[in-house]
Amino acid sequence: MTQNILVILPHPDDEAFGLSGTLAKYISEGARVTYACLTLGEMGRNMGIPPFANRVTLPAIRALELEESCKAIGIQDVRKLGYHDKTIEFEDKDALDADILSLIREVRPEIVFTFYPGHSVHPDHDATGAAVVRTISRLPKEERPIVRCIAFSKNKDEAIGKPDVHVDIRGFLKQKLASIQAHRSQFQAAELLGKGKNAKKEMESRFGNESFYTYRFD
Amino acid sequence: MQLINPVTVQLRLNELRDQDLFIHLEMTTGAYAAHHDSSKHPAATFISNAVIRYSNGSIEGPGPYRVGLKTDNGWVYSEGLTHWDEEERERLILAGHDTQGKLVVALQLGRTPF
Numbered sequence: 096m097t098q099n100i101l102v103i104l105p106h107p108d109d110e111a112f113g114l115s116g117t118l119a120k121y122i123s124e125g126a127r128v129t130y131a132c133l134t135l136g137e138m139g140r141n142m143g144i145p146p147f148a149n150r151v152t153l154p155a156i157r158a159l160e161l162e163e164s165c166k167a168i169g170i171q172d173v174r175k176l177g178y179h180d181k182t183i184e185f186e187d188k189d190a191l192d193a194d195i196l197s198l199i200r201e202v203r204p205e206i207v208f209t210f211y212p213g214h215s216v217h218p219d220h221d222a223t224g225a226a227v228v229r230t231i232s233r234l235p236k237e238e239r240p241i242v243r244c245i246a247f248s249k250n251k252d253e254a255i256g257k258p259d260v261h262v263d264i265r266g267f268l269k270q271k272l273a274s275i276q277a278h279r280s281q282f283q284a285a286e287l288l289g290k291g292k293n294a295k296k297e298m299e300s301r302f303g304n305e306s307f308y309t310y311r312f313d
Numbered sequence: 314m315q316l317i318n319p320v321t322v323q324l325r326l327n328e329l330r331d332q333d334l335f336i337h338l339e340m341t342t343g344a345y346a347a348h349h350d351s352s353k354h355p356a357a358t359f360i361s362n363a364v365i366r367y368s369n370g371s372i373e374g375p376g377p378y379r380v381g382l383k384t385d386n387g388w389v390y391s392e393g394l395t396h397w398d399e400e401e402r403e404r405l406i407l408a409g410h411d412t413q414g415k416l417v418v419a420l421q422l423g424r425t426p427f
Contacts, residue, residue, distance in 0.1 A: 141414065145314070146314040146414055150421060
């Protein structure tokens with residue numbers, strides 16, 4: 096049976112560091128992944144070195160980078176939802192939730208990946224996670240997909256404990272690096288690659304594991 | 314984006330004077346400023362597609378540059394501008410990047426919305 100996975104994140108590149116290896120691994124096992132990216136990251140501060148993008152050209156550049164990253168991971172279905180970077184928390188909650196609900200109804204995912212609300216640092220991350228949790232909490236218990244959250248706030252350990260899901264992605268570092276490198280307006284990927292004969296080891300210890308919190312609705 | 318040539322930018326400011334223009338004005342330290350360094354204050358603000366009209370506009374300083382636009386009832390001011398897009402003929406796209414290349418400030422003027 097094919098497993099359906101729905102990823103709901105606000106910015107192109109959110110997938111790269113947080114869960115590209117996990118997605119590549121699931122896809123290698125036959126999963127079908129839909130990635131709904133809420134914005135085009137059009138307010139990003141990185142424009143390349145020297146800057147090759149500006150506020151006007153950035154949305155189109157980041158849309159292409161998103162496509163390239165998803166291709167590297169193997170994601171079959173990318174949706175650009177058309178929201179504006181930095182504004183998710185100010186959007187009409189009913190409209191946002193309705194968009195998320197219609198994706199869930201269409202994709203029928205077994206697992207939804209998003210950010211842990213309140214523990215994901217960027218206001219767009221928190222607002223996206225909150226909308227996903229809000230929408231899924233309204234579904235009857237037996238219809239709720241598993242929700243796995245990325246969290247990286249400084250106080251997360253005290254507030255929500257340790258992540259309960261750890262994915263060994265050492266076999267999928269190639270896909271993860273290609274995903275990160277696709278976002279070339281955002282990251283100078285060369286520094287991530289490491290140098291010398293320890294490079295592989297360093298990479299594995301730095302990027303070889305991805306961790307998630309299973310969201311508890313009760 | 315290219316390093317600002319103040320003489321050319323001044324010519325463009327002159328061309329855009331005395332007409333209704335859409336403005337995008339922004340300054341940001343980035344959403345992760347305080348997350349990476351708790352001594353930093355996270356601040357970002359932008360206004361997109363407000364309409365302004367200026368009677369007087371100039372670019373000043375040795376670089377990074379300042380731009381001031383005198384409107385009927387007030388001013389638009391921006392400091393720290395380093396780069397512009399010289400290929401844009403209809404709009405004026407100015408930005409200030411820090412030493413790591415990150416955008417800190419943006420000032421854009423155009424006859425159509427951004």
